[in-house]
Amino acid sequence: MKYLKNVTTLTYDPEKCKGCERCVEVCPHGVFAMEKNKAIIVDKDLCMECGACSKNCEYSAIEVQPGVGCAFAILIGMIQNTEPDCGCSGTGGKKSSCCG
């Protein structure tokens, strides 16, 4: 299944790529592949903006504005004038029990 075309905030700078393959490893939709020891974008429209690639790109070659693709969260954000935040994933601000 594909979602809307030409909407993703994903940008990729092949100049900065060192070929570590992390993006290929983490992308859940196969947006990236390797070609001649560098990452290439196979299909940008498959991107769901989860942010796994940019989070794990050590060379800042990939940028994406991560966010939840959830209408309810975005609506609540519009009403409360806050960042979209899905209520279904708990209290985001809470510190983990590990780190007190």
Add this chain to the structure above:
Amino acid sequence: MERKNNPITSSCCSEQSQTGCGCKPATTTQYPYWVTDVIKTNNGMVARVDTEWSSRVYREHFKARMGQFRMKYTLTPGLYAVGAPGDQSDVYVSANYMMSFNHVRRALKGMNAWILVIDTDGINVWCAAGKGTFGTEELICRIEKTGLASLVAHRRLIVPQLGAPGVNAAEVKKATGFRVAFGPVRADDIAQYVANGYTAEGHMRRMQFPFLERLALTPMELIPILKKFFTTLVVIFLLFGLDSSGINFRKGISEGYPFFIALFISLITGTALTPTLLPYIPGRAFAFKGWLAGIAAIGLYSWYAFNSQLITDTLLYAMLIFFPLLSSFLALLFTGSATHTSMSGVRKELKYALPVYLIGSAAATVLFIIYKMSEWGRI
């Protein structure tokens, strides 16, 4: 043996972390039913888990799908053992949401491994990673608190791929020395991942959203709405029963019930039918898919209702305008459950759909008022 009372929390609340640790010392020796026994390690006692699912697991998963039970379906973060793990055994990271953990422990059947459960506030790996609770900081901290580095001789961690939006592998390596390998998307593929020499390719790296999963998510959409259904029902009957002399209940029910049926159809279409048939409904935008399914279902019903003289032509138009839009809106809410929707995409959908919803609702309201006024002989 101060810690023998609760080996499960002990991995977090070890002596050196008495302060600043959120876990409360347990007072009773109570293991969850999925713990078979406790094994002794250099770092203290670790609970060993069952790799089989009892019928209770299926019942609990069903309950978690249906309602609020999922919010408290959690386990204590820390280390768990599968089989007879040693210092060379793999370490799999999971979340402290039981449904996630259950899949991991079942997938590790026949293996000797450690499971490092990190605190995600009881939320599954994917949602928690998006929020950052399944994240770099918590993982680093949990590795230190459990003393993982002295338990295993190697420095490898297998983190679920869907945890990657929250976990920066390079930072984990820098802080703890552990190299993160992102395992397959689904825990069920772990055995194959191991057999392939710890590589995941193709479908193991892809997030799918098959029919049964879409179906499993529909109660989450439908049930909260059905809870408000009765109130809506009363409002419909009151509106239709509204007469120039007061409220006529008999009239309310006889004239209002086609709207009640149309409402029910659009709820089912928007929350269950569109999500389950998602790939087969034309279009990419959820709002469009929901509208299309809505106009098909409501079109059929209103055609029947009009031909059977249950509704007037004014009400027919109101029905055809309003209910497909309701179905569209409900389908749009399913973007939150769908695994291929992006924030930019949903924003774009809302930008176009919201004005249509508002105009459509206003038009339907006007038509309803016209119907009422003509009924009262004011037009």
